[in-house]
Amino acid sequence: MSQFVAEDPGRFLSQIKAVADNDDLFVPLYVDHDDRTDSVAGLRRRRRRASNTPDDNILAASLVEENGVLRWYDGVPARAEAPQRRRRARRAGGPPPLPDQTVILTKEFPRLQPNRAAAAIGAIDMRLNSAIDVSLRSHIRQLRGGPSNFVIDAADAHGPFKGRTLLLVHGTFSSAVNMIGEFQATADGQAFLGAALNGPNKYDQVLVFEHATLAVSPVLNALELGRAFVDAIGQIDVIAHSRGGLIVRWWLEAFGRSLAATTRVVFAGSPLHGTSLAAPDKLQHALSLLSNVGTFAEKTLQLAGGANPFLWVAGKLVEVVMTFTGTLAHTPLLDGLVALVPGLFGQSMIENNYELNLLRLGPCTTQPAYFVVQSNFETTDPGWQFWKNFRALRIGDLAADEIFPDKNDLVVDTVSMSDLGATGFPLAIHGVEDFGNSPDVWHCNYFRQAKTIGFIRRSLA
Known part of the structure; x- marks a missing residue:
């Protein structure tokens, strides 16, 4: 069995990059996250310089590690406070601290028209x-x-x-x-x-x-x-x-x-x-669960490539969900999207x-x-x-x-x-x-x- 090392987010990134290589189903696929690019606006500026694509056609989602758990979010979550500030806030009786966050990667992709979701x-x-x-x-x-x-x-x-x-x-x-x-x-x-x-x-x-x-x-x-x-x-x-x-x-x-x-x-x-796992109101969490399963299936079953689809398919479904609804959060549109994925709805x-x-x-x-x-x-x-x-x-x-x-x-x-x-x-x-x-x-x-x-x-x- 594998063990998670919180200080090494690169172990996640290397696995996810490996399955994304040469993947042209939706482009672009991912961008490395660093401290200089910590907002959707920053991503859009980079994208605009690269391809002159209008801002309102660009969507972004981030895979974030929080205390050993991978989660998908719209856009790029704000960086968590420095550990020292959070400890001081805790001692002062302030609000509960945010979880330790590390952005593993940010996916940036063009919005699809709803009639292209099925394709x-x-x-x-x-x-x-x-x-x-x-x-x-x-x-x-x-x-x-x-x-x-x-x-x-x-x-x-x-x-x-x-x-x-x-x-x-x-x-x-x-x-x-x-x-x-x-x-x-x-x-x-x-x-x-x-x-x-x-x-x-x-x-x-x-x-x-x-x-x-x-x-x-x-x-x-x-x-x-x-x-x-x-x-x-x-x-x-x-x-x-x-x-x-x-x-x-x-x-x-x-x-x-x-x-x-x-x-x-x-x-x-x-x-x-x-x-x-296929219930519409659980979909955002379900996609996060699939990404977690994928990272550990590779280690425990020695599954790689097509034999371990979880990493790849979670990211692809994130793109489909967001291009249709504009968000990963549960909305009435999300119920409709799941109905448009017959294999899940069934x-x-x-x-x-x-x-x-x-x-x-x-x-x-x-x-x-x-x-x-x-x-x-x-x-x-x-x-x-x-x-x-x-x-x-x-x-x-x-x-x-x-x-x-x-x-x-x-x-x-x-x-x-x-x-x-x-x-x-x-x-x-x-x-x-x-x-x-x-x-x-x-x-x-x-x-x-x-x-x-x-x-x-x-x-x-």
Whole structure:
């Protein structure tokens, strides 16, 4: 586990610069912050000299480190008072001191027209997953190889699929390559995929589902999945991570009538009743949380580049939010923006999420057997202590930046991971692998756990 060193903000800056290099989705991408440039006006002067862009078309957001926690703010926050002055103010009974602040970087970018927001979100999807083209069309592809070298075919696989099929469905900000990489990271995961492809009880086909996760609703992803599996027969086993679980539910429960196959599904950290992280009123804090997760995922999982999308995508979403609303603060416009990001809205844990509400009412077109892997991430490791700032730890002591009202794995509320529907819902969970309060298991490393692989083997036996 990594440890945060408050005196070394450069460790954050180096990681964030690395993912921003050669990134031309929105330009310019970032500027280094220094004491000579401590205001939006200063940024605009620099920008105006460089490109003659009008001031009112320029927006800025800053990533700031405060006592070990990264936070996104509009513009550039005023510099905190010198420590000596703050100590004197505290002794004199003055107002509570501001947190120690270090501006890690400031992003400066042109304002987008609202009608370009959808195109910008689609561009983020394409950058996150190279298998997605400009049409944002989903793809079913075949996994081959083994025992430690697995390859995804470039050509689409076509049904009707027969015999025994294993299907892997990735989650938000991810791709099939990343999901397979999590299995490849351990000997247990490699052995599982190797047996699925080449073992004595191997599957007739092992497939992956590539899909856009922001610009497309889970319902539309599921519609494409349903079309791909029209008239499939035999046995279909599914392993779904995160948002992929919602896609699979929509497919099997709403669009699966043509299936002549028995189905079993293992959900890993799936927001079956949505996630608080996607609620509009939590969005600014959610983007800050994603940046924190990104800095530590690189150290704890050795994730870099496309395998660790959190750093990059948080900054991109900051740009989209601000170009649409002009601010990161919660406003009525922000509610509308989240609705314009179907991939987020489809998993938003809010009362008026009509998509989720309809899914949770039933009836269901198939009768799959569902299994769940879940965790509640809690740790004393100093490198991960930022998680406390985004969760209410106990009644009457709510964190100022609370996202999650209770247990979670840093991305999904734990209670949501096994909550299929309203009272009387026609399906049930057949088994749960619950890591409980874990200092090690969080949203992005379920498939690196031997217990997860063992549970998948037993559930799909």
